[in-house]
Amino acid sequence: MSTDEKVPVEATLEAPLTPKKKKKEKKETDERGDSKSPKPRKHDPSAAAAGSNDESVEKSPKSLKKERKSKKKDKEVAVQGEIPLIEESLNESNASIDKSPKKSKKKDKSKSPKSRKKETVTAVDAAAVFDEEASKFIKKEKKKKKKKDKAHHIDGSNSDTSELLDTETTVDAYTTATETTGATMRAWQLAAYNADVHAAVDSLKLVDVPMPTITDENHVLIKVSFAAINPVDYKLFSGALHGACPIETFPYTPGFDVAGIVVAVGDNVSKIKVGDKVIADIGLVETCKSPAPPQGPAGAFAEYAVVPQNIVVICNNIENLKMVAGLPLVGLTVYQAMFTGNNKSFTKNPLGSLEEYQRILILGGASATGALAIQMAKAVGATVATTASSASKLKNNSMTKVEFCKSLGADTVIDYTKQDWSEELKDLAFDMILDCVGQPDDPGKAAKVLKAGGLYVSIANFSMEGRCDGVRYEGMLLRSNAEDLQKIMDMVNNKKLKVPIDSIFSFSELQDAMNRQTSGKASGKVILTIGGE
Numbered sequence: 001m002s003t004d005e006k007v008p009v010e011a012t013l014e015a016p017l018t019p020k021k022k023k024k025e026k027k028e029t030d031e032r033g034d035s036k037s038p039k040p041r042k043h044d045p046s047a048a049a050a051g052s053n054d055e056s057v058e059k060s061p062k063s064l065k066k067e068r069k070s071k072k073k074d075k076e077v078a079v080q081g082e083i084p085l086i087e088e089s090l091n092e093s094n095a096s097i098d099k100s101p102k103k104s105k106k107k108d109k110s111k112s113p114k115s116r117k118k119e120t121v122t123a124v125d126a127a128a129v130f131d132e133e134a135s136k137f138i139k140k141e142k143k144k145k146k147k148k149d150k151a152h153h154i155d156g157s158n159s160d161t162s163e164l165l166d167t168e169t170t171v172d173a174y175t176t177a178t179e180t181t182g183a184t185m186r187a188w189q190l191a192a193y194n195a196d197v198h199a200a201v202d203s204l205k206l207v208d209v210p211m212p213t214i215t216d217e218n219h220v221l222i223k224v225s226f227a228a229i230n231p232v233d234y235k236l237f238s239g240a241l242h243g244a245c246p247i248e249t250f251p252y253t254p255g256f257d258v259a260g261i262v263v264a265v266g267d268n269v270s271k272i273k274v275g276d277k278v279i280a281d282i283g284l285v286e287t288c289k290s291p292a293p294p295q296g297p298a299g300a301f302a303e304y305a306v307v308p309q310n311i312v313v314i315c316n317n318i319e320n321l322k323m324v325a326g327l328p329l330v331g332l333t334v335y336q337a338m339f340t341g342n343n344k345s346f347t348k349n350p351l352g353s354l355e356e357y358q359r360i361l362i363l364g365g366a367s368a369t370g371a372l373a374i375q376m377a378k379a380v381g382a383t384v385a386t387t388a389s390s391a392s393k394l395k396n397n398s399m400t401k402v403e404f405c406k407s408l409g410a411d412t413v414i415d416y417t418k419q420d421w422s423e424e425l426k427d428l429a430f431d432m433i434l435d436c437v438g439q440p441d442d443p444g445k446a447a448k449v450l451k452a453g454g455l456y457v458s459i460a461n462f463s464m465e466g467r468c469d470g471v472r473y474e475g476m477l478l479r480s481n482a483e484d485l486q487k488i489m490d491m492v493n494n495k496k497l498k499v500p501i502d503s504i505f506s507f508s509e510l511q512d513a514m515n516r517q518t519s520g521k522a523s524g525k526v527i528l529t530i531g532g533e
Helices: 009-013 019-031 045-049 061-099 113-118 126-152 158-181 197-202 231-235 328-339 368-379 401-407 443-449 482-493 507-518
Strands: 184-189 205-210 219-229 257-265 277-281 304-308 312-314 359-363 383-388 412-415 430-435 450-458 471-475 501-506 525-529
Touching (some): 231 507, 257 328, 328 482, 368 383, 383 401
Parallel strands (some): 383 412, 501 525
Antiparallel strands (some): 257 277, 277 312
């Protein structure tokens, strides 16, 4: 059988008779003289006692009932054993079909007319059909597995077994629904690099693409509720970062911050369950590389996303995922810059180790990274100074950016439009400077405010020209991982950290959301509503 042909469930359970076998069976029936339906015969106890092998001997009603129960039980066990094999076969078929479009158009005669009709759904309602099909499949399989558990009297491990079965069921439901509907999803895509970032943003297209599938046992499938815009999203468009973070597969779907609901998990995923609310930073250095991972680079600006389990954090206690959708990328960036975590600098050195009573200067306190940095620094008991503008106000708010930074807990706010931070904070012996802006002349001012051997970490200016003696300069890119993200999420749960939201856009307004981010006027996160409220 070609791997391009889909295997119906029935075919794995009971093979149909070939014409040759049918002819042979008819001949044997004719020889017994019972080509027509034979009349019921009375049970012959003597024949049963003699252990007769003649299948034509009528069995007692009690024996027949017992045999039917045994066959039904065997068939249920067979179905359970075959589901993973079917899923594997269908996944292999999907991969082959993707590579051979012509073969995918071939009709599968093993499918019922109803199934073939579902494959012709339009791109507009394909995702809805997928959800409906998956839901039906899950309900059917749950009833079957619940009946099996009850029959076997599972004691002491019911909840664990039930969770495992639910996970397996949903993976099967996802595969089955995808196969029977030919479902697609909507995703924003960029066709090619463009040195003109604004032109690149204008060229983004919202298109229908195939639903993603789990191809790695350590991955999970997320139905995306919200995504967040980050500066790195549009910085990739120009190709300027190609040397360090290449995009080798075009068109590609941008975006790294995702918040949503888990709808399927790989075989090796145990801690994350179907239905969990989760957040993740898909990963710049983790996905924008050569060769690209199977799921491709980035991918947050779509209705579904596949991500590795080791970068996912569960947040079921968060009522509205919108409130933490913008946390992963900026949160990890700030946390690792100030506390190192599971990361190192470009020169393989430790980053920050900010502690209570130390002093930190945050350049760009009203930015998304700056706003989180102020809160994290205050959470550990550090003294915080930052820079912002009193001339700029928050969107839909009468508060200036200087006032905004003070509301987050900053001890000192320097209005950079009127004051020079290197003069205002001179000789105060700061332990660390976190540069969230990237002004070219800032590194050269660092020695005026830092203590001897003080640390200057930039997440926005990697060249850092004009360096001073006696200052340790480090550049970094975040490393996506669940351990660090969980510590950040703990700050949120303990009311020590809140993600400021600048603005919220609908899924169809991605280009407007990107333009808001490129304007440099955003204070807090720009959020994209995809499948959420």
